[in-house]
Amino acid sequence: MNLTLKIWRQKDSSAKGQMVDYKVTDISEHMSFLEMMDVLNEQLVGSGDDPVAFDHDCREGICGMCSMYINGEAHGPDRGVTTCQLHMRMFKDGDTITIEPFRAAAFPVIKDLVVDRTSFERIQQAGGYISVNTSGNTQDANAIPISKHDADEAMDAATCIGCGACVATCKNSSAMLFVGAKVSQYALLPQGQVEAADRVQNMVAQMDLEGFGNCTNTGACEIECPKGISLDNIARLNRELMKAAVK
Ligand code: SF4
Ligand code: FES
Structure with a gap:
């Protein structure tokens, strides 16, 4: 496939950014989106240009780092996948693809497509944990009976990888889905009850402090x-x- 890429380039957090056009050729439909970006960057490095900065780590949908807004959608046109799991078969030869960073006041751009999501870390630090004494003999993980339904729901909530797509997608830049998942994974379990009141109040207070917007139930x-x-x-x-x- 031969493609035109329109990519947000921004030197640093204080610079004014702009969309820049690039061409990539001979892209295989079996490549992941990030592999296609690697091809572009090899091309740019080869011609002495600055490669496009983008976040990535695991490249298998686990770490939540690959924050790209592709053709107006967080993580691109596929469903249930991160950018690193998005395959080029979702695009056609001759396509023009627009690639921007996740945009939200609480996620300032660091460079090009890389945004600062440490606001999520600070929300997590405000209460996304349980306090357990781990010195001496630790309690067996299965010692407290938990209903299958609650265990499943808690596990579903815990699959949130903190990618920030929910914030980037929301017209209010709300972080309620992320915070809801992080509160729920403990609220559904007996181990989470002791600190439950402090947890939710502190995490929501930090969410507001970071400048995330309110939820208006759009469901995006x-x-x-x-x-x-x-x-x-x-x-x-x-x-x-x-x-x-x-x-
Ligand atoms: S809830 Fe938000 S941060 Fe968590 S995985 Fe979904 S989009 Fe990413
Ligand atoms: S690089 Fe880890 S989820 Fe995409």
Whole structure:
């Protein structure tokens, strides 16, 4: 396939960015999107130009690093996949592909397609944990019986990889799906109850402090989430917050 790429180039966080056109040729439909970007960067390095900066790590849908907005969709046109799992067979010979960073005030651009998502880390640090004494003999993981339904729901919530596609997709730049998933993975389990009230209040306070917007129930986040995190987690987040306020 021969393709035209329109890519956001921005030297650093304070520079004014712009879209720049590139051509790539002989792209195999079996390549991943990031492999196609590697081909472009080899081309740019070969001609003495600055390669396009983009985030990636695992390249198998686990780490949540590959934050690209492709043809107006977070992680591109496929469903249930991250950018690194997106294959070039989703495109046609002669296509023009627009590639931008995830855009949100709380995700400032560092360079080109790389954004700073440490706001997510700070939300997680505000309460996304349980406190367990691990000195001496640790308790067997299976010592507390948990219903299959709750275990499954908690596991589903825990599959959130913190990629930020929900924020980039939301017209309000809301992080409620991410925070809902991170609160739910503990709220559904007995181990998460002791710190439940502090957790939800601190994580929501940090979310607001970071400048994420409010949820207005458009549901766009759920559609673009590569891990299929359900809107039910936002409802649970709101219930947990109300329970904490009453407490
Ligand atoms: S909820 Fe989905 S889209 Fe949002 S950070 Fe988690 S995995 Fe990414
Ligand atoms: S590079 Fe890790 S999820 Fe895409």
